[in-house]
Amino acid sequence: MIELQGLTKTYAGKEVVKDVSLRIESGEFGVLIGPSGCGKSTTLRMINRLIPLSRGRIFLGEEDVTELPAEQLRRRIGYAIQSTGLFPHWTVAENIAVVPGLLKWDKSRTSERVDELLNLFHLDAGEFRDKYPHQLSGGQAQRVGVARALAADPEVLLMDEPFGAVDPLTRDVLQNEMLRVHQQTGKTIVFVTHDMDEALKLASRIAILNAGRLVQYDRPIELLTQPADDFVRSFIGKADLGLKLLSRRWVHQYQQPAAILKQPASFDHDRASVAHGWEVDTQGRPLCLHGGRLHADESEQRIQVSHEWSATPDMTMKEALSRMVWFRVLVLPVLDDEERLIGEVAMQGVMGHEPSGQQALGQE
Secondary structure (H helix, E strand, O other): OEEEEEEEEEEOOEEEEEEEEEEEOOOOEEEEEOOOOOOHHHHHHHHOOOOOOOEEEEEEOOEEHHHOOHHHHHHOEEEEEOOOOOOOOOOHHHHHOHHHHHOOOOHHHHHHHHHHHHHHOOOOHHHHOOOOHHHOOHHHHHHHHHHHHHOOOOOEEEEEOOOOOOOHHHHHHHHHHHHHHHHHHOOEEEEEEOOHHHHHHHOOEEEEEEOOEEEEEEOHHHHHHOOOOHHHHHHHOOOOHHHHHHOOOEHHHHOEOOOEOOOHHHHHHHOOOOOOEEEEOOOOOEEEEEOOEOOOOHHHOEEEOOHHHOEOOOOEHHHHHHHHHHHOEOEEEEEOOOOOEEEEEEHHHHHHOOOOOHHHHOOO
16 A cells, blocks of 8 residues: 655755645555646655655555665565666566565575566566567567566556557557556556556556646546546547547446357348347357348348457457447457357447446446
């Protein structure tokens, strides 16, 4: 748990962070966001005392960080930055092992931890542990930077715009990696970004700052549906608000039973009672969709199911809707881990009702 109480930072008589108070619970993914110069990175750096506080208090668990030796504090907090900060003359393994080395872990324990973290970030230890930073892609280097921050199993991970310098495709991959790693490790994360879509995708809670002040601190759904003021409303953006909302809603909330055709060949005769239906194999995996085109065309009523236009229960509705539009269908099959048909999600369902479950009410 991290708690900020009246946190303030003054430079040359000017307050750049002004009386910020918030609490990030253990295991939460907290995101700080706001315009350039709003104080988000300064706030982050005060948490591990890279920048001294001017006023206020910061608690790590029940301990006031100002009363802890700085070296001890920083060993309890991992820190990852945009440029990765990897030592260019050290191998990947040596970079990850920096803090365990300072803590005087034995070589066997350190080596096991390096391999564990490389595997966690889908980097083959045999291939990557002896490489140097210049031999890595941007995405690989960023993974190594985060792995290094986690090496000594810190209580908290601070991340200052870690994906800002990579291309959009790599950034999306790294965001998905962080969601998976967060789920697997349960770490408390404080993450700074200037990208609202990134914040909405990653965060348990989002703190929006403006001119050094905390304007709103809420769950993503509440920020979208109940903005505190015009600044928050403007910062989130109105043009694609509906799509942003769907990025925080999941297929399983809209999933409906799927009609399985016992006699697919007779579908045309049954269309008066069934708008569309699924042909499945003996294992319950979908083979074809009969009907369901965005624009009905008798010559294209039977559509072969492919991975590209199926859905999974944990897929966002934004992605599901995108696939419907791209493949010009009104419905997607929802598949389990063994690619068996467990239901469907339809465009009509997106528009026709509120999603089911607590997440629909903002209780994510």
